[in-house]
Amino acid sequence: MAIAKNQDIKLAVDAIVFGYNQNELQVLLVKQKFGEMANKWVLPGGFINNDEPLKDAVIRELNEEAGIRVDYLEQLYTYGDNVHRDPRGRVVSVAYYALVDPSQFNITAGSDAKDAKWFPLLKVPKTGYDHNKMIQYASTRLSDKIQYQPIGFELLADKFPFSDLENLYITILGKQIDRRNFRKKVLASEILIETNEFASNVVGRPGKLYQFDKSRYYELAKSGWQLDLKFL
Amino acid sequence: MAIAKNQDIKLAVDAIVFGYNQNELQVLLVKQKFGEMANKWVLPGGFINNDEPLKDAVIRELNEEAGIRVDYLEQLYTYGDNVHRDPRGRVVSVAYYALVDPSQFNITAGSDAKDAKWFPLLKVPKTGYDHNKMIQYASTRLSDKIQYQPIGFELLADKFPFSDLENLYITILGKQIDRRNFRKKVLASEILIETNEFASNVVGRPGKLYQFDKSRYYELAKSGWQLDLKFL
DNA sequence: TCAAAAGTGTTGAGTTTACACCCATGC
DNA sequence: GCATGGGTGTAAACTCAACACTTTTGA
Numbered sequence: 001m002a003i004a005k006n007q008d009i010k011l012a013v014d015a016i017v018f019g020y021n022q023n024e025l026q027v028l029l030v031k032q033k034f035g036e037m038a039n040k041w042v043l044p045g046g047f048i049n050n051d052e053p054l055k056d057a058v059i060r061e062l063n064e065e066a067g068i069r070v071d072y073l074e075q076l077y078t079y080g081d082n083v084h085r086d087p088r089g090r091v092v093s094v095a096y097y098a099l100v101d102p103s104q105f106n107i108t109a110g111s112d113a114k115d116a117k118w119f120p121l122l123k124v125p126k127t128g129y130d131h132n133k134m135i136q137y138a139s140t141r142l143s144d145k146i147q148y149q150p151i152g153f154e155l156l157a158d159k160f161p162f163s164d165l166e167n168l169y170i171t172i173l174g175k176q177i178d179r180r181n182f183r184k185k186v187l188a189s190e191i192l193i194e195t196n197e198f199a200s201n202v203v204g205r206p207g208k209l210y211q212f213d214k215s216r217y218y219e220l221a222k223s224g225w226q227l228d229l230k231f232l
Numbered sequence: 233m234a235i236a237k238n239q240d241i242k243l244a245v246d247a248i249v250f251g252y253n254q255n256e257l258q259v260l261l262v263k264q265k266f267g268e269m270a271n272k273w274v275l276p277g278g279f280i281n282n283d284e285p286l287k288d289a290v291i292r293e294l295n296e297e298a299g300i301r302v303d304y305l306e307q308l309y310t311y312g313d314n315v316h317r318d319p320r321g322r323v324v325s326v327a328y329y330a331l332v333d334p335s336q337f338n339i340t341a342g343s344d345a346k347d348a349k350w351f352p353l354l355k356v357p358k359t360g361y362d363h364n365k366m367i368q369y370a371s372t373r374l375s376d377k378i379q380y381q382p383i384g385f386e387l388l389a390d391k392f393p394f395s396d397l398e399n400l401y402i403t404i405l406g407k408q409i410d411r412r413n414f415r416k417k418v419l420a421s422e423i424l425i426e427t428n429e430f431a432s433n434v435v436g437r438p439g440k441l442y443q444f445d446k447s448r449y450y451e452l453a454k455s456g457w458q459l460d461l462k463f464l
Numbered sequence: 465t466c467a468a469a470a471g472t473g474t475t476g477a478g479t480t481t482a483c484a485c486c487c488a489t490g491c
Numbered sequence: 492g493c494a495t496g497g498g499t500g501t502a503a504a505c506t507c508a509a510c511a512c513t514t515t516t517g518a
Contacts, residue, residue, distance in 0.1 A: 003242060003279075003320045003321060003323075004242050004244075004279035004280075006282070007242055007243065007279055007280065007281075007282060008282050009243050009280060009282060010235060010236050010239055011239065011241050011243060011312075011324055012236075034234070035234065047235075047236035047239055048236075048239065048241060048312075049239075050238070050239060050240050050241060050322055051315050051322070052315070053312065053313035053314070053315060054310065054312040054313050054324070055313050056313075075309060075310060077307060078286065078307060078310045078326050080243075080280075080285065080286035080326065081285040081286050081287050081288075082285070083283050083284070083285060088235045089235060090282055090283070091235075092243055092286070092326075094310050094312065094324075161470085162470080162471090163469075163470070178508075178509070178510085179470085179471085179472095180471085180472070180473080180509095180510085181507075181508070181509085183471085183472085184473095185507095199470095202468095202469080202516090202517095203467085203468055203469070203516090203517075203518095204467080204468035204469030204470070204515080204516065204517085205468075205469055205470045205471080205514070205515040205516050205517095206469090206470080206515080206516065207469080207470055207471085208470085208471090231507095231508095232508080393497085394497080394498090395496075395497070410481075410482075410483085411497085411498085411499095412482095412483085412498085412499070412500080413480075413481070413482085415498085415499085417480095431497095434489085434490095434495095434496080435489090435490075435491095435494085435495055435496070436488080436489065436490085436494080436495035436496030436497070437487065437488040437489050437490095437495075437496055437497045437498080438488080438489065438496090438497080439496080439497055439498085440497085440498090463481095464481085
């Protein structure tokens, strides 16, 4: 098997970046400035440099196109079965999904992008390429995964009231969850640290703030334990 | 974002093909004939043709290198963070894993391969490239996935005695499972069709043969139901 | 004092585990 | 008739779902 001299396939990365804000799950899109997709909303992404690890390419593109640095990044799927998915030629794209607390950033359109904006997941416009499909798949992965991995915390502030976590799960899973049962289950897992602080500037009684205990989680995970936050 | 003119990255696929035989999980490896990896055992795989969907490339390579046609094929992960994973230059590889009933095939070394052979998972030799890592990851995925997707059947004959299914789970999960509880759980899911046939040429009492009811499963899955075969 | 959201326990139903003996077949 | 593996039921422990009132705060 000689190294494929005649292969002419370009390799790109795309990122589905999720943010959570006020009971809404959001996706980051950028408006293309140039090319066939000019003025279309697409996922941030782009071609990989020859000596660049895939993950670095995603991080670079997110920074270049939207001025954002994500907390959690995971490979999702590689789109390469449809040979015409990019009108410019054969492009295979490795899609990643990322989670970020959007209150930490002001997103800014970069050099390649005319605009960069959060869209509520339910109001994502028709995008260029096969990016709607990617967003769809990433959403499914996210709602599956928060039920057995502690990734929801990446969407929240470092310290958060219990109700934020609960509303996040209600939003992502799209169903009501009993408050008492939710609290019981999460607390039983012992992956939260209770602080002595309380939410400020809120309507109603301020909730006590909690933190995700990452090192405790790794310890538990090492011995085979797994989060289990399934409901109903 | 112009189409990357100077990009020089090759794209390949690799397949981790699992077979199950007599209480042993096996992996298919081929011995390289040419190049830097000559005489090394590696996963079947190779470069993608310009106008070829990724999945087709895997199917083609499996046929060319080992004369095998798989029943179940799923994308696993794309290896492209280590830019030196292939000594010939920058190669990004999309890994797939596949499940097959090995009794259906006589594997045959193809044109690019000196040899093709099943290795018990626990006795896989040191392979070329990063293929041991791929096998490791695929094994983890397999044992996770058989607990909530009916993919185990792909490793068995069309009609199988209950004990085959049970031993498959014991082998893949690496733990003992109570026979009565296993049977109860599987039968409760109603995804098996009981035939009137019995195992033949066996020692001891022949077990009744069952079939996986694929259409029944799809029906159940459509309404949100999920297999749940976790134990202990 | 009112509105808004936080905090808190118990019970019944259902599920999961643990466990041992008899049955059918081939030699 | 013996060795081998197949087939079967039940009780106790545990887990999950359902459910409503009191507390704290700011306006």
